[in-house]
Amino acid sequence: MLKQFEAHFKDLGYTEPTAIQTAVYDPMVGDHNVLGLAPTGSGKTVAFTLPALANLLPGDGIQLIVLEPSQELAIQTSRIMRDWAKLLDLKVVALTGGANVKRQTERLKKRPEVIVGTPGRVLNLISDRKLKLHLVSLMIVDEADDLLTGDTLDTVxxxxxxxPAGVQLGFFSATDTPILHELDKWFGQDVERIDVRAEDQTQGTVRHGLLQVGMGKRDQMLKRLLSMPNFRxxxxxxxxxALQHTASRFYHDHVSATSLTSDLRQVQREKALQDFRLGRTRLLLTTDVAARGLDIPKLPAVINYDLPQSVNEYVHRAGRTGRMGEPGQVLSLGDDHDLRDLKKLLKETDYDLVPIYFGNRRLTTERPVAPKTPASAAVTTKQAATPQAKVPGSVTSKAATTTAHAPKPVTNAPAAPVQKKKKHKNRHTKNKGMRKKWRDRDAEQK
Structure with missing residues (x-):
């Protein structure tokens, strides 16, 4: 590691590199193609940043390109890399979809050494001859299991x-997929596989809970969870x-929540994420656009409002909490059928899914006991006061019988006058006699 990096490493409060940071540094500095597999939150961004920047020359134009699956992750990665790049007098530019193209083109004229972008925007700028890669010596594909699927694979x-031919390649991912075993076939180069998932110790204790809640009551449950102190x-x-429906309801109910979706403008998405990171809002409603790579320090919980459809989806969602040694909680909401399906989906993993309940403003694994209502308490009292029926063969004391049937004491106080209830006669009762006379008269005439 360069001396500048060592000093900054200590300034950031890190004591030692993580497993993935140690494992990939020498191979990448030695121009090897690598595939780095490490758990979520294990410092993969810094793992490829340090060796990648170490080989760059200031002022020589674009030499490194990093591809990310989303705008948020590209912006986050560019900020992290910029923090390290300034130590070597290197410039980093982010190229993401949804941002102003002209402004990005103007930034390219300043000849940055590092480009971090989303594949679609990067390829568009290459096709328009606004971005030239003839000096690129290293290309990093982050979240490779996601980017190397479907049409995005062709774009990458x-x-x-x-x-240039023979450009050095680096692939990084938290989950393994079949295509990651065929990189030589798709990219024409041998790739060294480095997997530290079994030995990594960076993840904190994360509890995985199953909270049984029907679809119609999940918004109400989210509001109840906010009653817990410091809950986000x-x-x-x-x-x-469905997300927009919940977000609209929360907005009218003044619930501390904001949404992050792909149809928002980049400025809106950045503001939503920034407000959540700074604690201005306590719930960030999102789709899987935020499931990968986003680093939200000390995030207490992840909630699956809708359950994931694959193991990889669950892994990446759960990976947003419990990062860098911090504790975390994953809550999966659903009815009994949904939660059974989730257990079947994750039965081959190491996750310990346990039923969890909410009560007294806290989450617990103990099933709550319903308290007795005043009505049930009154019925119990009445039953206790009622004399029990005599069972054949039993003996009842004379005193108890006398007490139970004792007459009421007679007093000399004058009895209150009894008011007769006025009988109400409706029109049918009033004409009843007349109708009988009419029937008799009709009978005589016949």
């Missing part, structure tokens, strides 16, 4: 082909329209 390959949570939805 097209970017790699626009770089990242809430994952499956569909944007």
């Amino acid at each position: 390959r097209a970017i790699a082909q626009a770089a 949570a990242l809430v994952f939805f499956k569909q944007t329209n």
